[in-house]
Amino acid sequence: MGSAQDVATDASPWSRPPAEVLAALRTDDGGLSAADATARLAEVGPNRLPPPEKDPLWKRVLVHFDDVLIYILLVSAVLKAILGDWVDFTVILLVAVVNAAIGFIQEGRAESALNGIRQMLSVHAEARRDGAWAKIDADDVVPGDVVRVRSGDRVPADVRLLQATNLRVEESALTGESVAASKRVDPVDPDAGVGDRTSMLFSGTLVAAGQGVGVVTATGERTEIGRIQTMISEVTSLETPLTKQLDRFGKLLAVLILGMAVVMVVVGRVVHDFSVPELVSASIGFAVAAVPEGLPALVTITLALGVQQMARRRAITRKLPAVETLGSVTTICSDKTGTLTKNEMTARTVRTAGRSFDVAGAGYAPVGELTLAGEGSRHADLVDDRDLTAVVAAMMLCNDARVVPGEPGGQGEDWRLVGEPTEGALRSLGMKAGFETTGWSRRDLVPFESENKYMATLDRAPDGAEVVHLKGAPDRVLDRCTTQTAPDGTAQPIDRAFWEAQIDEIGGRGLRVLAAARRGAPAGELADSLTGLELCGLVGIVDPPRPEAIDAIAQCRDAGIAVTMITGDHAGTAVAIGREMGIVHDEVGPDGTGPAVLTGAELEAMSTEQLRGVVQDVHVYARTSPEHKIRIVSALQAHGEVVAMTGDGVNDAPALTQADVGVAMGIKGTEATKDAAEVVLADDNFATIERAVEEGRRIYDNIRKSVLFLLPTNGAQSLVILVAVLFGLVLPLAPVQVLWINMITAVTLSLGLAYEKAEPDVMSRPPRDPKASILDAAFVRRILIVSLLIGGATLLVFYAERAQGAPLAEAQTTAVTMLALGQLAYLFNCRFLDRSSLTLDVLRGNRVIWISAVALLALQCVFVYTPFMHDWFDAAPIGLEEWGKTLGLAVVVFLLVEVVKAVGRARQRRARA
Numbered sequence: 001m002g003s004a005q006d007v008a009t010d011a012s013p014w015s016r017p018p019a020e021v022l023a024a025l026r027t028d029d030g031g032l033s034a035a036d037a038t039a040r041l042a043e044v045g046p047n048r049l050p051p052p053e054k055d056p057l058w059k060r061v062l063v064h065f066d067d068v069l070i071y072i073l074l075v076s077a078v079l080k081a082i083l084g085d086w087v088d089f090t091v092i093l094l095v096a097v098v099n100a101a102i103g104f105i106q107e108g109r110a111e112s113a114l115n116g117i118r119q120m121l122s123v124h125a126e127a128r129r130d131g132a133w134a135k136i137d138a139d140d141v142v143p144g145d146v147v148r149v150r151s152g153d154r155v156p157a158d159v160r161l162l163q164a165t166n167l168r169v170e171e172s173a174l175t176g177e178s179v180a181a182s183k184r185v186d187p188v189d190p191d192a193g194v195g196d197r198t199s200m201l202f203s204g205t206l207v208a209a210g211q212g213v214g215v216v217t218a219t220g221e222r223t224e225i226g227r228i229q230t231m232i233s234e235v236t237s238l239e240t241p242l243t244k245q246l247d248r249f250g251k252l253l254a255v256l257i258l259g260m261a262v263v264m265v266v267v268g269r270v271v272h273d274f275s276v277p278e279l280v281s282a283s284i285g286f287a288v289a290a291v292p293e294g295l296p297a298l299v300t301i302t303l304a305l306g307v308q309q310m311a312r313r314r315a316i317t318r319k320l321p322a323v324e325t326l327g328s329v330t331t332i333c334s335d336k337t338g339t340l341t342k343n344e345m346t347a348r349t350v351r352t353a354g355r356s357f358d359v360a361g362a363g364y365a366p367v368g369e370l371t372l373a374g375e376g377s378r379h380a381d382l383v384d385d386r387d388l389t390a391v392v393a394a395m396m397l398c399n400d401a402r403v404v405p406g407e408p409g410g411q412g413e414d415w416r417l418v419g420e421p422t423e424g425a426l427r428s429l430g431m432k433a434g435f436e437t438t439g440w441s442r443r444d445l446v447p448f449e450s451e452n453k454y455m456a457t458l459d460r461a462p463d464g465a466e467v468v469h470l471k472g473a474p475d476r477v478l479d480r481c482t483t484q485t486a487p488d489g490t491a492q493p494i495d496r497a498f499w500e501a502q503i504d505e506i507g508g509r510g511l512r513v514l515a516a517a518r519r520g521a522p523a524g525e526l527a528d529s530l531t532g533l534e535l536c537g538l539v540g541i542v543d544p545p546r547p548e549a550i551d552a553i554a555q556c557r558d559a560g561i562a563v564t565m566i567t568g569d570h571a572g573t574a575v576a577i578g579r580e581m582g583i584v585h586d587e588v589g590p591d592g593t594g595p596a597v598l599t600g601a602e603l604e605a606m607s608t609e610q611l612r613g614v615v616q617d618v619h620v621y622a623r624t625s626p627e628h629k630i631r632i633v634s635a636l637q638a639h640g641e642v643v644a645m646t647g648d649g650v651n652d653a654p655a656l657t658q659a660d661v662g663v664a665m666g667i668k669g670t671e672a673t674k675d676a677a678e679v680v681l682a683d684d685n686f687a688t689i690e691r692a693v694e695e696g697r698r699i700y701d702n703i704r705k706s707v708l709f710l711l712p713t714n715g716a717q718s719l720v721i722l723v724a725v726l727f728g729l730v731l732p733l734a735p736v737q738v739l740w741i742n743m744i745t746a747v748t749l750s751l752g753l754a755y756e757k758a759e760p761d762v763m764s765r766p767p768r769d770p771k772a773s774i775l776d777a778a779f780v781r782r783i784l785i786v787s788l789l790i791g792g793a794t795l796l797v798f799y800a801e802r803a804q805g806a807p808l809a810e811a812q813t814t815a816v817t818m819l820a821l822g823q824l825a826y827l828f829n830c831r832f833l834d835r836s837s838l839t840l841d842v843l844r845g846n847r848v849i850w851i852s853a854v855a856l857l858a859l860q861c862v863f864v865y866t867p868f869m870h871d872w873f874d875a876a877p878i879g880l881e882e883w884g885k886t887l888g889l890a891v892v893v894f895l896l897v898e899v900v901k902a903v904g905r906a907r908q909r910r911a912r913a
Contacts, residue, residue, distance in 0.1 A: 013160040013217045014197040015190040021160045022215055029162055029213075031128030031146035040142040047141045047157055047219035049226055061104055072254060076284045076735075125156035145216040149207045151419060158223045159201040159214035161185050166210035166447040168420050169201060172337045174224060175568050179345075179512065180208040180420050182448070193625075194224060195568070209400060209420035210447075228626055228653060249774060257290045260718070264725045272728035282725050285735040290718040292710050292742070299703055302754040306699040313691050314683040316666065322678035324703070325661040327696020328642045329561060330767045332689065333633060333655070335647035336567035336574065339665060339686055340581060341543040344417070345425035348511055348544075349373075351502050352387035352537035353495070354487035359432065362544040364403045364424050365415040366431035382434060386489025389435070390536040394516035396430035396437055398457045398469040403427045422514070425541045426471070438462075444526040452476065458526050466521035470530060474503045474538060477515035481535040485518075491534050502538055510576020511540035542573075545581045548687035553582050555690045560766035564636075566621045566629050566655075571597050574622040583619050600624045603631065611635045629655035640771070646689060648673060663689055698758040700768070701833065705753045708779055709830040713745050713823050715787025720794050720815070730808065732798040732815045736873050741816055744859045745823045752852035753830060757845060778904050785900050786829075786893075790822040793889040801882070809876035813864055814886065817878065820860045821890040824853055829897040834905060838898055 013021045022028055032040070055063075065074075074093075081089045125138045128146040138156040141147065146162070149155055155169070161183060168180040175181075175195040183198055194202070201207075201214060203223040220226055261283045268274040268282060306323040310316075317323050337343050344363040349356060350370070357380050361368020370380035370388070382389045401419030417424035430437075439462030446456040454472025461467060470477060478499055483491040506513050516536040522529030553563050565583050567574050575597050578584040584596060600623040603611065608631070615635040621628065629645070633655050636643050645655045648665035653676040656662025664677035665684040674680050681688050717738050724731050775783070797818045801811035827849070828842050863869050865877055 012190045014192065014200045015187050017187060018160065018162045018185060018215070021217065022162075025144040025215060025217070027144040027146070027215060029146060029215075030131055032142070032144050034129050037127075037129060037140070037142055037145065040144060041140060044142055044222075045220060046139040048139050049221060072257065072287055076287050079280060079284055126153075141216055141219055143216050143219060146213065147216060148211070148213050149201065150211040151207055151209050153207045155201045155203055155205045155207065157203050157216045158218040160217050161199050161201065161212055161214040163213040164210065165212065166449075167207070167212040168209045168448075170206040170208045170421065171195070171202065172343060172568075174202055174205055179422065183210075183212060184449075209423070253290070253292075257287055260290070260722065261286055264722060268725045268728075272725075274725075274728075281735065282721065282731060285731060285733065285738060286718060286721045286725070290714050292707075292714045299706075301751060302699060302703055302706060305754050306695055310679075310692060310695055313688060313695070314681060314685065315688050315692055316680045316682055317678065318680065319678045322661050323692065323696050324699050325642065325696065326644060326663075326679070326689070326692045327694075327698070327700050328768055329644045329661065329693065329696075330641045331562045331564060331636050331643050332556060333564045333566055333629070333636070333643060333645045333659065334686070335652050336565050336569060336577060337543060338648045338684070339646050340549050340565060341545050341577065343543060345421040345512075345541050346544045347425045347429040347539050348542050349506065349540040350388060350391055350429070350537060351506065351540070352391060352487065353484045353492070353498075353535075354387060357385075357388055359429060361428075361432060362547070363415070364417045364428050366403060366428050368432050370433050380433065385487070387485045387487050387537065388433065390485045390489060390518060390534075391516045391539065392430045392433045392435045394469040394471055394518055394536050395426040395514075395539060396435050397440055397442070397459045398455055398471045398516075399423045399427055399430075401427050403431065422512070422541060426514070426539065429539065446527050446530070448472070454530075456526060456530055458522065468519045468522060468526065468529065468533070470517045470533060471514055474499070474513050474515040477517050477533075478503075478535065480531050481517050481533045483533075484535045485537065494535055499535065499538070506538060506540040508572065509540070510573040510580075511542045512573075514539050514541065542577075545577060546686055548685060550581050552687040552690040555763065556693070557582070559690075559693060559763045561693065562616075562619065564619045564621070564632070566624050566632060568624060569622055571599050571620075571622040574620050578620040596620065597622060600628050603628050608635070612638050615639070616641075626652075626654050630658045633658045642767070644689070646686065648684065652676075663692075694758060694763050697762045698756075701759055701762065702754050702756050704774060704779075705756065705830050705833060706750045707774060708783065708833070709750050709753060709823075709827060710745070711783045712786035712790055712826060713742060713819065715783060716789075716791035716794060716819060716822070717741065719787055719791035720798075723791075723795060729799075730802070732795060732812060734812065734874050737812060737816050737875070740863060740873055741819045741823075744820065744856060744863075748852045748856045748859065749823060749827045752827070752846065752849040755846050755848040756831065759833070778907075782897075782900055782904070786826060786897055789893050789896055790819065790826070793822055793886075793893060794818045797882075797885055797889070800885075807876065809870070809874055810878060813875045814878050814882045816875070817860060817864065817882065818886040818889060820856060821886045822893050824856055825890040825894040826897060827853070829894060829901065834901065834908075836898060836901065836905075837894075 013024075016024075027036075077089050077093045124135055125141050126133055126148045127136050127141060128134075128148070129136070133148065141156050145157075147156060147159060149159075161167075162185065164183050164185050167183040169183055170180045181195065181198065183201065185199060188197055188199055200217075201212065203219075203225050218224075218226075264286055265279050265283055268279050274282070303321060303323055307317040310323060334340055342363050346362050346364075347359045349358060351357075356373040357370050358373050359368060359370055372378045372380055372385070380388055382392070401417060401423035403415055403417055403424055405415055415428075419427075441460045442457055443460055443466065444458035446452075446454075448455040452472070453476045454470055456468060456470040459467050459469055470480070478496065481494055484494045484499075486492045503513050515538050517533040518536055519529075519533045556563055563583050565574065565578050565581075567577075569577075575584065578597075596618045597620040598614070598618050600621070603621065603624070606614075611631060612635045615632060616639060621632060624632075629652065633643050633645055637660070643659045644661045644663055645652065645659035646663040646665075647653075647656060652664075653673045656664060656673060656676040661679060662677035663679045663681060664673040666674070666680045666682040667684045679692065717733060720732050721738075723729070794815045798811050798815040801814050802808075806814070829837050831837060831842055831846070831849070863873065863875055869875050
């Protein structure tokens with residue numbers, strides 16, 4: 001019940017004898033009755049982590065209206081309603097609603113895609129109810145339940161062990177340790193960290209070997225996983241660079257619009273004596289003309305297209321701006337185990353008394369050859385290399401793991417492990433060497449215990465001879481040996497100094513070292529006969545890097561992005577992996593020695609200012625905790641870095657939330673990690689992150705192209721209305737006509753720019769400054785010039801038509817057509833930000849551009865020639881002469897803009913010179 005859970009949790013059950021914990025939980029080793037379990041479940045609730053709290057539907061909808069430019073549109077719509085212009089009111093309001101709907105629907109689709117790859121932490125559990133073992137739903141486990149776990153099971157809740165037999169648990173998702181932790185019943189110190197609580201099993205971890213029985217001390221959010229999820233909720237999420245830039249841009253534009261509107265109203269009233277309804281209509285027309293209402297929708301659509309592209313590349317984006325944020329990252333902080341590495345232990349080297357053997361391949365797949373080190377391509381052979389045979393035999397026979405194909409006839413990475421990871425690496429080593437266990441049988445066993453740090457078996461060979469095999473920690477094995485295996489397979493006196501040097505050398509490379517020994521049949525009990533052994537050799541094991549991750553790190557470096565590894569492993573292992581992956585080389589660390597590495601203890605002793613002083617120079621952190629990862633990410637952000645954090649374990653989740661963009665692994669990642677992340681990789685492939693960075697940069701370029709394209713439309717329209725009011729002339733454009741041209745260019749032409757391919761130099765340029773404006777000075781000049789060109793052409797055709805006696809509706813329709821064709825011509829200028837568009841390339845590479853152009857012309861024809869559009873938008877039919885004039889001026893606009901671009905390129909060349 002609830003109070004029992006409080007007692008057990010507060011009293012540190014890992015430090016108390018089992019009997020005291022059982023008493024505190026008001027149970028015994030016979031478990032609970034079904035009635036007691038039901039009552040406790042009603043009090044403490046289901047054994048599952050509470051889902052992240054979601055905003056109500058109305059709030060998720062309204063957030064898409066939270067934009068200062070949309071506010072201006074909504075105010076304009078209200079004013080139109082007051083004036084009784086219901087058609088204008090409906091059109092303006094519809095624009096705002098469509099924009100909100102696009103963003104809401106796309107975010108919902110991304111969330112649904114994520115739900116498709118989520119996995120439960122634990123589905124079932126074995127609990128003792130009413131004195132008998134029963135399989136129950138893991139959600140129904142309660143504090144006080146006695147549960148049983150075996151190899152391959154996932155622990156359903158936090159459990160205090162009552163019994164343990166050769167029990168080892170894979171806790172990398174919680175602690176970051178790649179080696180399975182040994183568990184025993186004995187109490188530990190009350191202040192022991194999570195990784196040292198050997199008498200506890202934690203919810204969501206995986207049993208690698210052995211079996212155990214324990215009492216549940218905490219369920220749901222009271223578990224260690226639940227504690228970390230609570231930590232996540234206390235981290236403040238940060239805005240993305242694009243969000244900040246567009247927000248600044250929108251506010252600046254809103255102030256400019258309102259200021260110009262006030263000037264226009266004063267001039268219209270004082271100088272030209274306009275009536276109040278005329279001034280209100282002109283002001284609304286100016287505001288609607290100046291507001292790029294299509295911009296929020298365009299950015300949303302562009303990001304949504306990026307989300308779909310990333311989904312095809314095996315990445316699920318939960319929040320639209322996250323794709324763009326990846327394109328601006330300057331540092332990627334990555335967990336090691338399972339992210340940069342395969343989380344599959346692999347034997348890399350075998351050392352015997354006379355020589356060394358290199359082992360190829362990675363992971364548990366028995367694919368790869370053994371070669372004699374230093375002798376070129378000479379392959380190892382169990383017939384000729386008798387010393388190698390002795391090592392392989394001991395490691396294969398003194399082993400409880402199995403490596404099996406994931407599917408019948410599986411090859412390569414389809415192979416999976418049943419058992420403990422280290423033993424899986426040794427089993428795979430023997431299979432690569434070609435050692436056959438057929439005919440061998442086990443007669444006796446001394447199981448691995450953390451106190452002894454070795455395992456021994458008595459095995460009968462096919463010829464009937466009995467052999468003792470022992471494997472374990474090299475220092476413990478060495479103490480029991482008096483001889484060593486010579487290259488010809490015979491025994492010779494042991495050279496302890498040689499072996500100690502080899503152990504240090506292999507360990508210094510970041511490999512975990514295991515030793516193998518053997519002897520003839522014992523005279524008595526196996527456990528009493530483990531002395532006078534013959535040392536066969538050493539095996540160096542490592543959690544290997546993902547090959548694709550090594551390539552991705554190199555590509556990130558070319559793109560100016562630093563990669564930092566944060567792991568729970570020991571410093572030596574972390575540095576060795578970091579060097580192999582290209583994260584660190586021989587640079588000097590903060591202490592004056594190299595390479596640069598900080599441990600969690602060293603980081604703990606640093607103040608925030610001290611950490612900020614070294615954080616940009618350190619790229620490997622070892623023995624870290626979740627709190628350390630948050631500090632590292634925050635310190636990088638204090639330098640203005642845009643930080644991405646990748647990981648798959650629960651211990652990564654708080655830092656993923658703190659980072660500008662969190663990237664979780666979809667297959668091996670935990671629920672807490674996926675909930676904390678903005679991006680989930682469906683294939684757990686670190687290389688996908690590099691592709692995401694490229695996609696983010698392409699999207700940002702396309703957004704810049706779209707902004708560069710859209711704003712001259714608004715600038716031209718604003719100029720047209722402003723000139724008319726300031727000079728007391730007839731308005732060339734009605735407010736609804738302004739909305740029409742804004743929407744058809746935003747929905748058709750600018751949408752085509754979202755499909756533009758990446759620029760050739762997209763991954764060779766440095767990350768952009770997130771503080772820089774989305775538009776630089778050169779682009780602002782171009783927007784102003786193009787606004788003058790298109791706006792001037794529009795004024796020219798309108799007043800020319802009026803001078804020739806054309807009705808107002810016909811002249812306004814010609815002006816609208818001029819704006820449409822001028823924007824169409826300018827679209828081809830915008831396909832390349834700086835390169836010349838006077839090339840055949842402008843006609844190739846993006847068929848959506850041509851579809852958009854045809855759609856624009858079709859919609860404009862509907863505007864010009866359909867009666868219902870005449871009623872809604874005050875339009876009128878125009879003739880071929882008007883089409884010819886507007887088309888000719890559009891070509892002139894295109895050529896003049898290319899002149900502007902050429903001048904800009906020449907200015908850049910002079911600046912670089």
